Amino acid sequence: MTRTGDADLPADIAEAIDGFAAHLERERGRSRHTVRAYRSDLTDVLRGPARLSDVDLGHLRTRLADTREAGASRATLARRAAAVRTFTAWAVRTGLLETDPAARLGSPKAGTVLPDVMDAAQAGAVLEAAGSGAAEGEPEALRDLAVLELLYATGVRVAELCGLDVDDVDESRRTLRVLGKGGRERTVVFGVPAAGALRRWLERGRPGLVTAASPPALLLGVRGGRLDPRVARSVVHRAVQAIPGVPDTGPHGLRHAAATHLLEGGADLRYVQELLGHATLSTTQLYTHVTVDRLKVVHDQAHPRA
Template sequence: MSTRPYRGPTCRHRRLPGGGRLRTARSTRHAHRHARTRTPHATAHGSIRRTHRVRHRSGHRALSAHARELGPRSTAGDSVTRQAGAIRRLCGSRPEGHACSPCEPSTDPRGRCASVSDSPTPDVPAVLVDEFLGFLGTTRGYSPNTVRAYATDMRIYLDWTERAGHDPILLNHRALRAYLAEMSEARYSKRTIARRMASLRSFFAYLTERGIVDSDPAAVLLSPRLPSRLPKVVAPDLLRALLDTPEATTDVGVRDRAILELLYATGARVSEITALDLADVDIAHAQIKVTGKGDKQRILPLYPVAVDRLRAYLGPAREGLKADRGSSAVFLSVRGNRMSSDAVRRMLKGHLDTVGGALSLSPHALRHTFATHLLDAGADLRTVQELLGHVALSTTQIYTHVGKRRLSEVHRDAHPRA
């Protein structure tokens, strides 16, 4: 799709080459009815109101009925790109090889180009949203889960604009405030509202950067203030019981022990663990290579217990799950396929149920626990940032809350009068 300015789904406000606006059928009939009346009319205030005939430029004599109803140019100096785009928007989408000029006589009863009468008009907002999602996945390097979340937010936004009667591309900030108000009245959480507004900001920033819209209506809106909350950390007793819960006598149990140990040993995301291939594991040097957000790779060290459990799984246990499929994935399901992130979450909840732990804990809680335990043991913030794969140090600080006992110890050791 070209990057010419988007002018909405109707032709009421579209400009044509050579000046003037393209009028609708209703305004055309109105102009014809009053153009025949040449007698001035007195208004209530005594002034004179005249109805002028529309002047035709020589270059538009053969235009269709819509195009011939040209009003005077309201502003001077429209760009050449916008004028050329107006011709293409007048004729709409055509099949390959169709050569239609706006100066051809139209046989359509409503004065449109014949190709427009028979072919459907493309859904421009939906096309722009698809291009935006493709931009996030290819240019920005967002993960499939992130792009899927953006797609969900944009689908909900398009549904709202259709229900509320707004143009999804040309609406103003007041309409977006109405969108915020509707979500608040529906009792959506502040985090959900903030995430959807972040998706809209990225979308309109993308449209503005490409020159499709002249201004960004989402730039002036403020997201709701989110309450600060500490990440969930697995208690030490529960953590020890959880890591030893899977049975070491079955192939699935050996696999689960290796997965849980790697999650706590490396602080990796669950998607990074499930994406591991055999080539990413280096048992001899006690390390693994993971690919994080933005396709950024990092090397994570393993302690001896994690190495032993991973080596035990990569032996007969993995061969028993492979089912002769020849998969290169490290962690396989019972059918021999690569395990998904959802499968790991279900596995964790099953083991939490066995040990009587809180079912609200997720694999990400092991990542929080990893960062917290490192900092409690004296690791510096930069090291934890590199291990977690964060670009900004401020992101790492979310994970680096410390317990009250650690605060008391630092205060006792550092304060002169403690």
């Protein structure tokens, strides 16, 4: 665990942040990246008071206001406010604070910016081009096609895809067993094109990359290890950039496209929620903003007062 090590912070505040970071890692299972983000936000917001007990609501609001005036986005402000609220609630539970100074700390609602979505024809062109590149049977090309087809077919997150093992695939049912955020397991389905790409990868591509030290990962890198999500992102960007006119996007863009095209095709919102692994329906509803034209058509066709 990396310590705060900020000379501008009083010792008790720095120690409290260290203790909170340990709590996040060991008890709540947060990733090191997430813990670093908490540290950064708390170090900035808590700078100024001489002791932890001197932190009050007025100071917290002033620090957030300073951040806003410095040009920070609403998302940044909301994240920092949430970090402070979580920290001070923990500090009260552990006896470091008698009262919670952030209990009434508000934050702006963070706006959600979704990537430009490719249409179905563009998605088809990207996958067709990738399929042509894999026609010669090179292991990497077969793997890359499987990555693209599965991301678009299932809408899984890139980390979820790279975390799959061979045993997580049920080819007869065309399903994947996916471990998502918060350790939630779900089953996602994929279609015939993705099934074909996956079968060619398993039969002709994976044997060319696997080594004696390889893990049981479904997707492998060039050295036989589990495919790194960063490599998968590069695969998507290269494939998309090869087709003129397609918005440059990564795996999240394919996830967005999968959700959007399902909704445009008439899929139930609850089904899309389950496919994407969203904990709440409100998150899935963010993907409906590009289907307004279709909603208008349905309304015009079906509503008696249209």
